[in-house]
Amino acid sequence: MSSRRVVITGLGLVTPVGIGAETAWKALLEGKCGIRRIRAFDPSRFDSQVGGEIEGLNVAGAVPKAYRKSAKIMARDIEIAVVAAYEAAKDAGLKTRCLIERGEATGPSNLDPTRFGANIGAGLICADLTELAGALYTAVDERGQFSLRKWGVDGMKNLTPLWLLKFLPNMLSCHVTIVHDAQAPSNTITCAEAASHLAIGEAFRTVARGSADICICGGAESKLNPMGLMRQSLLKRLSLTHNDDPASACRPFDADRDGSVISEGGGLLIVEELEHARQRGARIYCELVGFGASTNTQSWLAPEPEGKGIALAIRKALQDAKVTANDVGLIATSGPGTVAHDLSEARGIRAALGDKAGSIPALAIKGAIGNNGAGSGAIDLAIAALCVRHQIIPPATSTKKVDPACGLNLVVGKPIEAKTGIAVSVAYALGGGQNAVLVLKRMED
Amino acid sequence: MERRRVVITGMGWITPLGDDIEVVWKRLLNGDSGVAPTTLFDASTFPTTFSAEVKKFDLAKYLGPDAKRHSTASRNSQFALAAAKIAWGDAGLEECTNLDPARVGIYLGGGEGPIDFDNFAAAAVQGWDAAANGGRGDLDAVKWAEVAVQRLDATREFEQDPNMAAGHIACQFNAQGPTFNTLTACAASTQAMGEATNLIRRGDADVIISGGTHSMIHPFGVTGFNRLTALSTRNDSCLTASRPFDRTRDGFVLGEGAGIVILEEYEHARRRGARILAEIAGFGSTADAFRVTDIHEDGRGGIAAMRLALEDAGVKPEAIDYISAHGTGTEENDKIESLAIQGVFKEFAIKVPVSSIKSMMGHLIAAAGAVELITCVLAIRDGVLPPTTNYANPDLNCPLDYVPNKARKATVDAALSNSFGFGGQNDTIVLTRIAG
Numbered sequence: 001m002s003s004r005r006v007v008i009t010g011l012g013l014v015t016p017v018g019i020g021a022e023t024a025w026k027a028l029l030e031g032k033c034g035i036r037r038i039r040a041f042d043p044s045r046f047d048s049q050v051g052g053e054i055e056g057l058n059v060a061g062a063v064p065k066a067y068r069k070s071a072k073i074m075a076r077d078i079e080i081a082v083v084a085a086y087e088a089a090k091d092a093g094l095k096t097r098c099l100i101e102r103g104e105a106t107g108p109s110n111l112d113p114t115r116f117g118a119n120i121g122a123g124l125i126c127a128d129l130t131e132l133a134g135a136l137y138t139a140v141d142e143r144g145q146f147s148l149r150k151w152g153v154d155g156m157k158n159l160t161p162l163w164l165l166k167f168l169p170n171m172l173s174c175h176v177t178i179v180h181d182a183q184a185p186s187n188t189i190t191c192a193e194a195a196s197h198l199a200i201g202e203a204f205r206t207v208a209r210g211s212a213d214i215c216i217c218g219g220a221e222s223k224l225n226p227m228g229l230m231r232q233s234l235l236k237r238l239s240l241t242h243n244d245d246p247a248s249a250c251r252p253f254d255a256d257r258d259g260s261v262i263s264e265g266g267g268l269l270i271v272e273e274l275e276h277a278r279q280r281g282a283r284i285y286c287e288l289v290g291f292g293a294s295t296n297t298q299s300w301l302a303p304e305p306e307g308k309g310i311a312l313a314i315r316k317a318l319q320d321a322k323v324t325a326n327d328v329g330l331i332a333t334s335g336p337g338t339v340a341h342d343l344s345e346a347r348g349i350r351a352a353l354g355d356k357a358g359s360i361p362a363l364a365i366k367g368a369i370g371n372n373g374a375g376s377g378a379i380d381l382a383i384a385a386l387c388v389r390h391q392i393i394p395p396a397t398s399t400k401k402v403d404p405a406c407g408l409n410l411v412v413g414k415p416i417e418a419k420t421g422i423a424v425s426v427a428y429a430l431g432g433g434q435n436a437v438l439v440l441k442r443m444e445d
Numbered sequence: 446m447e448r449r450r451v452v453i454t455g456m457g458w459i460t461p462l463g464d465d466i467e468v469v470w471k472r473l474l475n476g477d478s479g480v481a482p483t484t485l486f487d488a489s490t491f492p493t494t495f496s497a498e499v500k501k502f503d504l505a506k507y508l509g510p511d512a513k514r515h516s517t518a519s520r521n522s523q524f525a526l527a528a529a530k531i532a533w534g535d536a537g538l539e540e541c542t543n544l545d546p547a548r549v550g551i552y553l554g555g556g557e558g559p560i561d562f563d564n565f566a567a568a569a570v571q572g573w574d575a576a577a578n579g580g581r582g583d584l585d586a587v588k589w590a591e592v593a594v595q596r597l598d599a600t601r602e603f604e605q606d607p608n609m610a611a612g613h614i615a616c617q618f619n620a621q622g623p624t625f626n627t628l629t630a631c632a633a634s635t636q637a638m639g640e641a642t643n644l645i646r647r648g649d650a651d652v653i654i655s656g657g658t659h660s661m662i663h664p665f666g667v668t669g670f671n672r673l674t675a676l677s678t679r680n681d682s683c684l685t686a687s688r689p690f691d692r693t694r695d696g697f698v699l700g701e702g703a704g705i706v707i708l709e710e711y712e713h714a715r716r717r718g719a720r721i722l723a724e725i726a727g728f729g730s731t732a733d734a735f736r737v738t739d740i741h742e743d744g745r746g747g748i749a750a751m752r753l754a755l756e757d758a759g760v761k762p763e764a765i766d767y768i769s770a771h772g773t774g775t776e777e778n779d780k781i782e783s784l785a786i787q788g789v790f791k792e793f794a795i796k797v798p799v800s801s802i803k804s805m806m807g808h809l810i811a812a813a814g815a816v817e818l819i820t821c822v823l824a825i826r827d828g829v830l831p832p833t834t835n836y837a838n839p840d841l842n843c844p845l846d847y848v849p850n851k852a853r854k855a856t857v858d859a860a861l862s863n864s865f866g867f868g869g870q871n872d873t874i875v876l877t878r879i880a881g
Contacts (some may be wrong), residue, residue: 045590061718070737118732122628124557127665130584133569137582152490156668165737165867169607171630174868177732183749185589185634186732186870190555192629198625202640205647226586226593232597282508293623293649296552300612301603312547312621381752397465424527432608433615434624 003208007443009282010092010270011382012084015369016052016263020087021045024379024384028249028394029415033247034370035261043225048238051224052248052263052370054080062086063179064101073162074175075125076264080375081172081220082179084268084373088216089180092270093282097181109181110280117184117212118177119203120268121195122169123218123374126227135159172220176268184212192429193334193371195219196267196378197436201291203271204438213276218378220266224370229262231236233369237338237430238262248398250371252335252364253342253410255403260336263370269385286388286423290321290439300433303341307348308382309435310428314352317424317437325353328360329420330393331408332384334427335364336371341430346406348435361418362408367398375425381438384423390441393418451642452879455707456819457528461497461700461806464527465506466535471760472805473756473831474852475520477808478684480698484563485662493676495683496662497700497807499524507531511617517600518613519558524703525610525658526617532654533618536707537719550622550650551611552641554633556659556811558605559666564596566664571619599794610658622650628811630866631771633657634704635814639754639874641708651713656815657704670699675775675813680709685835687808689772689801690779690847692840697773700807706813707821718843719754723822726859727758733869740777740869744785750871751789751861762790765797765875767830767855769817769862770847772801773808780842782863787845798855800848804834815874821860821876830855 011021018024027034034052043049059071060084074082087301089096090104097113099105139155141147147155165171170188177186185206189199196219203217223232232238239259242249251257277284294312296304304310318324331349335342350357365383372379387393393411402410419440428435456466458475461479463469473792479497486492502520505512507527515526534606572589575582608626615624623644627636634657661670670676677696679686687698714721731753733746740746754760771782787794802820809816824830829852836849858878867869 041584041586043586045587045594073737074601113734114731129569129572129589133573133584133589134582136566136569137573137575140570144570146570148487149490151664151668152488152492156491156672159668159672161672161674162738163672165673167869168630170630170866170870171737173629174732174737174870177734177869178736181734183732183734183746185730186629187627187640187730188629190557190626191611191624192606192608194608196621202625205643209643209647218820226589230590230593231602233594234597234602236599255551293550293625294547295611295615295624297546297615297619297621300609300616301600309621429608429612431603432606432612434608434611434626436623437813 004210005274006204006207006271006288007274008269008288008385009272009277009324010088011154012088012091012268013379013382014054014080014084015265015379016054017368021091021382022377028365028368028382031395031397035246035249035370037246040224041182047240048233049243050249050261053224054264057083060403065097067179073166073353074097075166076222077125077220078121078172078175080222081120082175083270084266085176085180085216088268088270098179100432101262113181113183114338115184115213117186117206117215118154118173118182119187119199119217120173121189121199121374122172123221125167125169126218126225127167129226141198150356170350175387176216180389192432193373193376194427194429194436197427197438198293200438201436204288204291207223207271207273214272216268217271218268221373221375222264222266223262223334223373232262249368250337251398252337252366252396253402253406253408254399255401257337257339261336261370263372265379266368266375267309267324267374267382269378269382284443285385287440287441287443290317292320296433301431303344305344307344307351310345310348311351313437314424317439321439322423325356327422328353328424330387330423331360331362332423332425333381336430337366343360343406344424346408350407358407359409361393362410363393364396364410367396384425385440388423388440391417391419448645450711451645452711452714453706453722453822454709455532457531457535458704458814458816458819459499459528460522461499473802474829476562476832476834477805480683486664488667488688491667492626492671492678493667494680498662499696499702515613517604519604520660521556521558521658522610522613525555526613528703528705529614529654532705532707541717546619546621548622548651549622549810550653551614551618551624552637552653552655553611553626554637554657554811555607555610555626557607559660559663561597561601561665568593568596574857614654620654629870630635630868631810631813632864632866632870632872633811635864635872635874636730639730639817639872642725642728645708645710651710653708654705655708656705657812660701661810662701663700667742687774687804688806688835689774689833690843691836692838694774696775698807700809702809703812704819713868721879723825724877724879725874726760727754727875729753729757729873731871735869737868740781744781744788746869746871747782747785748788750873754873754875760875763793765859766822766857767860768797768799769821769860770799770801771863771865772803783843783845794845796812798830798848799845800833801830802831818862818874821862824860825857825878828854828856
C-alpha cells in the first residue's frame with residue numbers, strides 16, 4: 001500500500017534554555033544549562049530544590065489580540081503549548097489565523113483548515129495550588145478543619161466558573177486549534193514522558209494515510225509547581241545531591257547519576273505531506289520515516305531492567321522506516337538521569353541495535369533542561385531534527401564519566417560534527433510502561 | 446491491496462446499571478435508571494447531590510487472586526481492569542494460545558484517577574497563610590510541603606496519572622504492542638476506538654484492547670462541573686433528572702464506569718474462529734476550532750466528523766438505521782447535535798431513530814462513547830433500540846425521533862455513534878453488521 005511521505009517543516013520549542021528552536025539549539029551547542037534553584041516558589045522544605053524554569057513566557061504575544069482574555073483560563077502547561085504552537089507555525093511559514101490576525105503574515109492563508117490537524121501530548125495538569133488552597137481555605141470550619149459541607153454551600157463559589165477548563169488535558173490542543181484554526185482530526189495523548197512521541201507518531205500516520213495534509217504535534221507540560229515537585233519527590237525520581245550545583249544535578253548516563261530534576265517546557269512540530277510542503281516552498285528539516293511503540297508488561301511502576309519494551313519499540317520503528325541498525329547515525333536518548341531508567345534505556349538500545357550501539361553518537365539533553373514530562377519527547381525529537389539538518393550534535397554537558405554499564409557513545413564536553421543520515425529518537429513513560437520511538441531521515445537538497 | 450477490516454470480538458462494561466452485558470442491556474431496554482443520591486462523598490450541600498455511581502464494586506469478583514496485584518490501582522483503573530477481563534473472556538482470548546503479545550495493543554480513553562481529596566484539602570488549608578499578601582492570603586509553600594509530604598502517598602499520587610489504567614491492563618493481559626491513552630474529554634473513548642481501528646488497519650497491531658474508563662464522582666469533579674453549570678440540579682427528582690432532548694432539560698447527570706471492546710483484524714478473528722459481533726466500518730474526528738466554552742453554533746465540527754465517518758465507512762446517510770447520540774441533556778449539546786444530524790442526514794434526519802442512553806446511565810465522561818458503542822452492537826444483534834427516557838416535552842430545537850421512553854424493535858444493519866467533548870472535540874464511529 002502506498003503511503004504518503006511526511007516531512008518536518010516547523011519547530012516550536014519552549015524550554016528552560018530558551019524560547020524558539022533556534023535559541024534553544026544555540027544554547028545547547030554552547031553548553032548552556034537551564035537548571036537553577038527554583039524561584040517560582042520557595043522550595044526549601046523539599047529535598048530537591050532545583051528545576052528548569054522558563055523565563056519570559058508571553059502568551060499575549062502568541063495569540064490574536066481578541067483571544068488574550070482566554071489566557072486567564074490557561075494552566076501553565078497550556079500557555080507553554082500555545083507559545084510553542086506560535087513558534088512552530090511561524091517557523092514553518094504557515095499563514096494561520098493567528099499569524100494573519102496578528103499582522104505577522106498577510107493573507108490569504110496557505111492552509112485549508114479542514115486538512116490541518118493537531119495531536120498534542122499532555123500530562124496530568126496540576127491544579128494551581130495557590131488558587132485552590134485559597135478557595136479551600138474559605139471552607140474551614142470553626143475548628144480550623146476543611147469542611148466539605150461548607151465547601152458545597154459556598155466555598156466552591158470562590159473558584160472561577162471556568163475553573164475545570166484550565167486543567168483538562170485536551171485544552172492544550174483545543175486552544176492551539178482555535179488560535180490557528182485547525183479543524184482536521186484532533187487528538188490528545190496522555191502517556192507521561194512517552195506522550196509527545198505517541199502524539200507525533202499518530203500525526204505522522206494521520207498525514208501519511210491522507211486524513212490531513214498538515215498536523216501540529218508534540219507535547220507540553222509543567223511540573224514546576226509545588227504539587228509537581230511533591231509528586232516527583234514522593235516517587236524518588238529526583239537528584240538530591242546537587243542543590244548547590246544545579247547545572248550538574250541531572251547527569252544522564254553518568255556513572256554517578258542520582259536522579260532527574262523537575263522542569264517545564266514543550267515542543268510542537270509541524271509535520272506535513274511532502275508534496276504539500278514542496279508546493280508552498282517550505283523549508284524541510286528532515287523526513288519522518290518510522291514510528292514504533294510498545295509496552296512493558298512486567299510492572300507499571302518501574303522500568304524493565306533489561307529494556308525489553310524499549311528494544312521492541314526501536315525494532316518496530318526501524319522496520320517501519322525500512323532501515324537497519326547499520327544506517328543509524330544518531331541516537332537521541334530520553335535519558336532522564338535516574339539510575340534505573342537510564343540503564344534500562346541503554347540496555348534496550350543495545351539490545352535493538354546490537355554491537356554497533358556502543359559506537360553510534362548519542363544525544364542527551366535533560367542535563368540542560370530537566371524532565372519536561374509530556375513535553376520532553378518533542379523537545380528531544382526537535383533537537384534531533386536539528387542535528388540531522390546541521391550535521392552537528394550538542395553535548396551532554398553535565399555528564400562527566402559515562403557509565404560503562406550503559407555502554408553508550410554519549411556526546412559529552414563539546415559539540416561534534418557527525419554525518420547523520422538516520423536518527424532514532426527514544427521516549428518512554430517513567431511510569432506506566434509506554435515506549436515510543438521515531439526515526440528521522442536526512443533530506444538531500 | 447484491500448484495506449484490513451476491523452471487527453469487535455469481545456465486550457465488557459462496568460456501569461451504574463451493573464456489570465453483566467445482558468443484564469444491563471435488559472435494564473436499558475426496560476428504561477431503568479442508575480441514578481441515585483451520591484454516596485462516594487458527602488455531596489449533600491453541593492448544587493448537585495446525585496449521580497450515577499457504580500455500586501458495590503469489588504475487583505476480586507473479576508480478577509480473583511490477581512486483584513491483589515492491582516490493589517493500589519485507582520477507581521477508574523480498577524473499572525478498566527474488570528471490564529477488560531470480561532471483554533477478554535467474551536472474545537475467547539483466555540483460550541487463545543498462539544496470540545503474539547507484540548501484536549496486542551491498547552488504546553484507551555482513560556481518565557485521570559480521583560484525587561486523594563481529604564489529604565489534598567487538609568494540606569492545602571494548612572499551607573494557606575491567611576495573613577500574607579496584605580490579608581488576601583497566599584500559599585506558604587514551606588508549610589504546605591511539610592504537611593503534604595506527611596499526608597500524600599507516593600503510590601496513590603502515581604496511580605492518578607491518566608496512563609495508569611492502560612499500564613495495569615498491559616501487565617494483566619501481557620499486551621506488549623503499542624499503548625495509547627487519549628483524553629479528549631467526553632469524546633475520549635470514541636476517539637480511542639476510532640484511532641485503534643486505524644492502527645489495526647495499517648497493520649500496527651492485530652488485536653487492541655480499547656474503550657474507556659472514568660470516575661469524576663469526587664468533590665473536585667462535581668465542583669468543576671457544578672461551577673460550569675453543566676450538571677442537572679434536580680435534587681428532588683434525580684431519577685428523571687437526565688432528560689436529553691426534552692425541552693425542560695437542565696444539564697447532564699454525572700456517571701462513572703468503563704466500557705472495553707476487543708478490536709481485532711477480521712482475518713485474525715476468522716482464523717481463530719472468534720465470534721464476530723460487528724464491524725467498525727468508519728471513523729471521523731474533527732476539531733471545532735471555535736471556543737473552549739461553546740460548541741460552534743452551526744454544528745460544523747459534528748457535521749464534519751459524521752461525514753468523515755460515513756465516507757470512511759463507504760455508507761450513505763440513508764443506510765444508517767440508528768444513531769446513538771452524544772445526547773448529554775445540556776441545553777446546548779442537544780440542540781446543536783440535533784442540528785448537526787439534520788445537516789448530515791438532510792431529509793432522512795427525521796426518519797433515523799436517535800437515542801441517548803445517558804438518560805438512564807448518566808454521562809460516563811471519557812468512558813461514555815465505549816459504553817454507547819457496546820449498546821449499538823447489541824442493537825444490531827437483537828434488532829431493538831434503547832430508548833431516551835424521561836422524555837416528556839418536545840423541544841422545537843430538537844425535532845428528531847428520539848425513541849422516547851420505550852425501547853423499539855428495528856432492524857439495524859448500520860449504526861452511528863457520536864461523542865463530543867469540551868473544547869470542540871468531535872468523534873463519530875459507524876458500526877455495521879458483519880455479513881453472513
